[in-house]
Amino acid sequence: MRTRNLVILVGVLMLATLTSLQVGSYPVGPRAALETLAGNGTEQQDLVLFGIRLPRLIVVILVGLALSLSGAILQAVSRNALADPGILGLTSGAGLAVMLQLYLTQESILHPTLSRPLAASLGAFSAAILVHLLTYKRGRLDPNRLLLAGIVINAGLTAVTLIISMRLDRRLYDAAVMWTSGSASGKGWHDVLMMLPWLMLLISMALSQTKALDVLDLGDETASSIGLQVQPRRILLLVTAVGLAGTAVAIVGGVGFVGLLGPHIARRLVGPRHGLLLIAAALTGATLMVAADAAARSVLAPVELPVGVVVALLGAPYFLYLMATAMKR
Template sequence: MKNKRRRKLVPWLLLAALMAAVLLSLNSGYAAIPYSQVVLSLLHPEDAEASVVLLQIRLPRILLSILCGVGLALSGCILQAVTENPLADPGILGINAGAGFAVMLFLTLFPSLHVSSVFYQPMFAMAGGLLVTAVLYIFSKRNGKLRPPYLLLGGIGMSAGFSALMLIMASDMENSSYQLVARWLAGNIWGTGWHQVKALLPYLLILIPLLLTKSKILDLLLLGEDTSLGLGVRVERERRILLISAVALASSCISVSGGIGFVGLVAPHMARKFVGGRHHLLMPVTMLMGGLLLLLSDTMGRSMFQPIEIPVGIVISVLAAPYFLYLLRRQT
């Protein structure tokens, strides 16, 4: 009974921590703004002198960090269940690389569409991520059935291949374009605005509710294919729906944030330590954990080494890589 109450308390504690992180991030950066001025700017944006910095630069960046963290973490949680591998996440499965390659093609081959890049970029990223998933799905089919362990092995190979193609394409770019692409590939939420938040929101509003309705299916899939079939689950159909939805969710986030890794790996594992493996509670806690991790990492990247700004993808990799090695050690 005590454990049950504690698990129900975890989402509220994470939500409070997330709100505290938002306040911390609002006041972090090159220009320090007193909290009294922050509150005044939020309540009366037309009167406060700091409104432009807070409402047009920092607040959209904070919201985008949270939204991308939520989407990547939930995608990782779904992929770990579908692949039956606790080390799966969008980066390791090659989805990040596939989506990044598609965005790079867009930036290189369709310069006339750059004016509407906020609209087209998520679509190209989604196409690249889904292409990787389709190849992996075909590669992982054995005797008419999906073999989840092959998804991870194939994903590692796809990630390496697309990463090499991106490097080849980048080598032929002008220096200024290469610098922009390199920062994007490293995972960067710099220079974001409200238009990018608006571009990402529709995908999240469609895909997140869809995935949350699949919590019972995910619990049954973890029991094994034979047991799931015996309980009436159409395993192949549900796996396809979950895979496509998770990949589309991760790709839409990657299109505006760049190649951020490890969030989809670390956040679900941290959430399981607090609330266990039942997905009806695991998925919301994972989303909050992902949003909190990415926001704190972005805040650290832009405030700890001023005036130099470290891309959030590098910060989260430095923080999460040791944890990944720890998880890998436990699996062997």
């Protein structure tokens, strides 16, 4: 049953990917899309699919799986079902670091350097430290205080980011505002190559820690009693989750709720064991981002919505539902 659901997720992602390649201001039919991917398309179709849509599609897939994996790790480490890189302030921390880098270097937001994912990860990690300092109570992580601390840190960092962005020149400011809303516009092969080295390392780290995540789900005392070094392992997992979120934010900006929705949907399909859960969460997050990006390009075409806005329209009601469910327990 669980393996079958995993196969279904792969099929849904492939279908969403093919559909996304077809939609936009220059529509490409299913047959033409397949012929172009096979190398038999026209020159214009080659340009649209291989030069514009395919690299952008790969970027949103990578961003979706990174954010969803980050959310799954954070939910296990904190034992809080509402944990998410955006809600806990990691996205805002990464965004602030990138905005500072833009302000100091005056480089274009559309052409990231290799240092940008590192800067974003450092910003996200700083936000994570602040949240956990506010969350620890008597030397232990208090899941009940986690959400409140994240909301406070998120609001503060977002305000500082806005202040810094207003000091950019007009050319950089317009692009930065679009980026902070979560935008995949203009993403190309350069961005794919920028993300891949970081994500290959971080994803392999995440998948190697599935047993530790299962044990941490049982609670710190139980984990310690069966021989797990809780604090060092938690720090390693947090660094992995922060790096995944930071790399995603460095490329497309602030996209929230994917890290919340992806793991929750995956948990319903394959259960709580992280060996399958992380893979299912990655597939689900990627599918959500592909669908949101396709909607962002087509709903108000030729005007393009920020993909972060589309995801928020889906994620905010689900977040409120989860909050209401948690309050009834």
